[in-house]
Amino acid sequence: MTHSIIQDEQPYELINKDSYIDHNQVSFQFNNKNNIQHLNEESTTSSSKLIEQALIEHISSIDHEECEAGDEDSFFVCDLGEVIKSIEIWQKYLPNILPHYAVKCNTNIEIIKLLSNYGINFDCASKTEIDTILNLGIDPSRIVYANPCKTNSFIRHANQSQVNLTTVDNVQELYKLKKYHPNCGILIRIITNDETAQCRLSTKFGCDLTTCINELLPLAKELDLDIKGVAFHVGSGAKDFQSIYTAIKDARIVFDEAISMGFNMKILDIGGGFERETFQESSKMVQIAIEQFFNTEFVNQHEIKFIAEPGRFMVANAFTLATHIIARRDIKDSQEVDAMLYVNDGVYGNMNCILFDHQNPIPYVLTHENKFYYNHQSAKNFSFSIWGPTCDGLDCVAKSSKLSHDVAVGDWLYFPNLGAYTSAATTQFNGFKGEAKVIYVNSASSSSSQ
Numbered sequence: 198m199t200h201s202i203i204q205d206e207q208p209y210e211l212i213n214k215d216s217y218i219d220h221n222q223v224s225f226q227f228n229n230k231n232n233i234q235h236l237n238e239e240s241t242t243s244s245s246k247l248i249e250q251a252l253i254e255h256i257s258s259i260d261h262e263e264c265e266a267g268d269e270d271s272f273f274v275c276d277l278g279e280v281i282k283s284i285e286i287w288q289k290y291l292p293n294i295l296p297h298y299a300v301k302c303n304t305n306i307e308i309i310k311l312l313s314n315y316g317i318n319f320d321c322a323s324k325t326e327i328d329t330i331l332n333l334g335i336d337p338s339r340i341v342y343a344n345p346c347k348t349n350s351f352i353r354h355a356n357q358s359q360v361n362l363t364t365v366d367n368v369q370e371l372y373k374l375k376k377y378h379p380n381c382g383i384l385i386r387i388i389t390n391d392e393t394a395q396c397r398l399s400t401k402f403g404c405d406l407t408t409c410i411n412e413l414l415p416l417a418k419e420l421d422l423d424i425k426g427v428a429f430h431v432g433s434g435a436k437d438f439q440s441i442y443t444a445i446k447d448a449r450i451v452f453d454e455a456i457s458m459g460f461n462m463k464i465l466d467i468g469g470g471f472e473r474e475t476f477q478e479s480s481k482m483v484q485i486a487i488e489q490f491f492n493t494e495f496v497n498q499h500e501i502k503f504i505a506e507p508g509r510f511m512v513a514n515a516f517t518l519a520t521h522i523i524a525r526r527d528i529k530d531s532q533e534v535d536a537m538l539y540v541n542d543g544v545y546g547n548m549n550c551i552l553f554d555h556q557n558p559i560p561y562v563l564t565h566e567n568k569f570y571y572n573h574q575s576a577k578n579f580s581f582s583i584w585g586p587t588c589d590g591l592d593c594v595a596k597s598s599k600l601s602h603d604v605a606v607g608d609w610l611y612f613p614n615l616g617a618y619t620s621a622a623t624t625q626f627n628g629f630k631g632e633a634k635v636i637y638v639n640s641a642s643s644s645s646s647q
């Protein structure tokens with residue numbers, strides 16, 4: 198089956214294979230202005246062109262009538278240029294804060310390598326994440342083991358691996374560290390107000406200031422542990438940036454108390470919760486609060502370093518998911534939807550973010566009647582509910598969604614911006630493969646060659 202390509206109603210030619218990256222030749226460097234492009238409107242176009250080409254090339258290579266089982270599985274297109282763009286934006290707005298990418302957000306090795314090559318460090322939550330980073334030859338000093346409740350054997354593993362910085366929010370964890378990793382640097386994780394965040398974290402982690410000052414710091418002193426600073430997280434997909442201000446203010450209170458007790462306080466870890474869409478606002482709040490509570494004199498006097506643990510910010514915009522429509526059921530007499538569509542990825546696969554991360558992936562028509570419609574601007578007049586491939590009724594991608602065409606079995610849909618908390622938490626429920634193929638493009642390198 199062949200497809201022709203439609204964009205804004207105009208068919209046009211493809212495909213420039215040279216625009217794909219060669220993994221063996223990728224070499225990025227932190228602060229290398231030749232590599233870091235100013236990715237403006239033009240590069241956004243170049244990004245969507247490359248994504249489109251990759252989508253078209255892969256789908257066109259599938260013989261839908263005769264292919265092997267699973268050849269038409271859902272797949273991602275990842276634009277590494279979008280990750281580079283995130284790094285560039287971070288450097289522009291928070292140049293004084295060294296990001297430690299939260300590996301849990303997307304464990305894709307190419308992303309981790311790229312971030313590492315740009316000098317980004319890592320936040321690991323478990324032994325496996327630590328090993329993922331160390332197996333790439335990345336130095337353990339670039340890892341913060343940012344899980345306040347760790348398994349004993351994992352703490353021993355961190356000790357053996359020379360991962361020497363972790364977070365703590367309870368007294369039991371201090372006793373565990375004393376026993377299994379007594380020289381580990383410790384950041385006290387304090388609680389934040391994350392009520393309006395997309396995913397709350399302070400319901401589970403973080404100690405209040407009273408507990409920190411009256412219990413944790415004195416016990417750490419007694420145990421002769423190395424309290425090095427404070428960490429917090431304002432919730433993933435944070436919406437209330439006032440909570441950043443309050444957390445930094447609270448952190449200063451802990452710094453003062455700890456310094457007065459003789460601790461060598463050197464690190465403020467402002468966690469994650471950032472998004473590209475609101476970064477100007479959130480980063481501004483960070484800078485205002487730092488200026489107020491961690492002024493230059495105080496910072497220089499104690500040689501304080503600022504770090505962060507962004508996940509979503511780095512990768513959310515870099516991944517587009519393409520799914521195949523495997524079945525359709527027309528609904529008569531429904532006010533809400535014309536039909537039910539069944540696609541080959543869902544909430545047990547790469548769209549687990551619907552359940553775990555409160556995301557609402559937005560579907561668009563990619564192919565219909567053998568034509569491609571990526572980035573096609575037209576009215577969305579057709580209503581569908583969209584379902585994943587498993588036999589579970591919970592596996593619903595969208596209860597009611599508008600699409601531009603009256604799509605049929607065999608057509609493809611795409612979902613942009615699915616890089617964060619998607620592939621990282623897939624299951625193989627019902628025997629469907631969790632891991633999806635990833636096709637890489639790089640709008641940063643293509644715009645540099647223009």
Ligand SMILES: Cc1ncc(COP(=O)(O)O)c(C=O)c1O
Nearest residue numbers: 299433434469470506507508509
């Ligand atoms: C300790 C910690 N750090 C960082 C992150 C990353 O957060 P985000 O993806 O919102 O930046 C998380 C997310 O759960 C986390 O638990």
